[in-house]
Amino acid sequence: MTEKIKWNHKDLVSLEPLSKEELIYILETAKSFEEVLKRDVKKVPTLRGKSVLTLFYEPSTRTRTSFEMAAKILSADTINISTSASSVSKGETLLDTVKNLEAMSIDAIIIRHSFSGAAEFLSKRVKASVINGGDGRHEHPTQALLDILTIWEYKNILSGLKIAIVGDILHSRVARSNLIALKKLGNEVRFVGPATFIPETFRELGAEIYYNLEEGLYDADVVMALRIQKERMGSGFYPTEREYARCFSINKNSINFAKKDAIIMHPGPVNRGLEITSDVLDDKRCVVLDQVTKGVAVRMAVLYLLLTGGKVEN
Amino acid sequence: MSKSKKEIIIIDEKTFPRVINRIAHEIMEKNPDLSDLVLIGIKKGGSLLKERIKNAIKKMEGIEVLSGDIDITMYRDDIFKISPKHKIETTELLFSIDDKNVVLIDDVLFTGRTVRAGIDAIFDFGRPKRIQLAVLIDRGHRELPIQADFVGKVVPTSRKEIVEVMFKEVDGKDGVVLREKNDRKNKVES
Incomplete structure (x- = not known):
């Protein structure tokens, strides 16, 4: 009776590799999450115990706050790194920064960077799910x-x-x-x-x-x-x-x-x-x-789909 | 080979509405003040059953009791393990459930984990006076200390079997059957 879909993506770097069905699936999932935003108690236990990192090499108000809200409503823990206040300003490379942060058991990284392809670069080198929060002129x-x-x-x-x-x-x-x-x-x-x-x-x-x-x-x-x-x-x-x-x-x-x-x-x-x-x-x-408003729901859906992409067949 | 696969009818089309009527009667008997009563169905089977019970009460008493539906996917304890995953449906609880007598409704009671998730979901919406549980089929194999207050039928099953509840609205006919697990590939126990 339950509709099901196989979700095999670790990262969301670009919309290019997604099928039409997968796009609709994300949107439908987001629609269901919209209801949670209208509740008095805006909290569900879905991602309890997962850690989400926002790593922004460019300024942001909406995207970062929205991802953080989404993660928190789903009960994940969030950590924010803004590059001006981190070792990035001491000259640490992107990959070194991320590898070190990943060593602290991060499950998902949301990255914004001025270089097109930064998110893809990371997604191939870390185990955590990488979500593109905007990379140069490439994608958002x-x-x-x-x-x-x-x-x-x-x-x-x-x-x-x-x-x-x-x-x-x-x-x-x-x-x-x-x-x-x-x-x-x-x-x-x-x-x-x-x-x-x-x-x-x-x-x-x-x-x-x-x-x-x-x-x-x-x-x-x-x-x-x-x-x-x-x-x-x-x-x-x-x-x-x-x-x-x-x-x-x-x-x-x-x-x-x-x-x-x-x-x-x-x-x-x-x-x-x-x-x-x-x-x-x-x-x-x-x-x-x-x-x-929709941004929070969409980001909840993306975090949910990427972080619960279980491998074990029930 | 396929001929040897058995399918046992547990509730037939004729008995189905009678069982629902009995559950509706029992709910009203235990909850005389219908203005305090809230029926909450667990999507999707529980929602369909909830609609039937609600209609039965309306027919008998002429009162439309408050009702809503919840999706428990966000509250599952195996959310990181299941793949392909269940689609998240929208929860519809558009009124306060504070101090209400809630009857949580699902089609099949099995391990009790769905009910646990349903209770957790309800508490995110308020503090009901009481939560009772109504199910069409209790098939045993509980993994949590949970039991139903209103049961359509208790059916001893093996874990290899599947209880399939059919509703006219979506399956074309009413009824409950018991079949072996491999009979239908994509069916997961409720």
Whole structure:
């Protein structure tokens, strides 16, 4: 009577190796965990005795807090390392740092790093489960999963939607993870922005590219604005912020190009007035805070699936 | 070979609703104040049984008692051992269970571990006045000191056997059968 699935992944580094069924399975598991977040007593004993480490080489508010909340609600113990306060600032290498931490019996490591591929590098060298909390421009799998869980809640379907992702695609790991997962589920993914932000090669990954905001947003079910990642870029991507905002900002006029019931998303943190204006952020179609809530549920699901991936047949 | 595999009918389609009616009667007898009564089914078999008991009470008394469903996957004691794993279902307990008389309902009582997990889950939602246990089949082999207050039928079994409870809603017909373990590959004991 019980539906079952075989879960054979140790790590969550990328959404690429996951099948459509596995993606849906994570999302369904997250949906069940959402109920726990609504309880008075937000605690279940599922991961009692497991240790979860967050190792962040880049700043983070949402992702780290959300992973920590998720682990704690599942009764796992959490340890946070921020690199500025650790031996990393003394020059210890990533692998040495992690090997030493793993020697203290860590079961899962959530890593954020500015180098693309850092999570994959680790996952092949440690026994603990490695979860990618964002690696350079590569991927941010749990962000895409929480985005899709949010879309699912508002649109009630997982496929056949038109999703416009607008802004700094080039530097965005969120855009890549979303593209991979949304395509697997059977959606139309549009990358919208100036040519400097959208390499042509994304067409090969299945994205449709629009250099004009009106065309890109036309008939979209979901509009996702991305942060202009000033810390990752030099100059020359756009003439001035004012000009960028005039052409590509999601504001109360440009949002009308999308469907009337389109939802507005942003992975945060937001540059208010640059990629999206304050009035749109405060619009009732804007689901940014729902995304954050869903983030905890998604991370509970990921931790649960990776850490309970038992091998013994009952 | 396959012909020699036996299947014993424990409760047939005709008797099934009568057994449920009897359990419903016994629950009401022990809990005269139906406004304090809460039925909680353990997903999925227990939830289906809970719905039936709830309907039986409604038919007899005209009262819709409070009810909810819990999924105990998060509370299992073998969560790191089972693979493939059970899918987590949503728990639906949308009211306070403080000071209520809770009847926990499952289809088959076996080792008692599911019930233990169910009791733990209930305590995360509040402090009931009392928890009683209702099951359709008690098949023995307890590994924990747990016993049911309301039992449809006690069936002595061997560990090699499987008790399969069928509900019209999902299986097309009502009934309980006992069969050998290898008969159906994917079935795990409840």
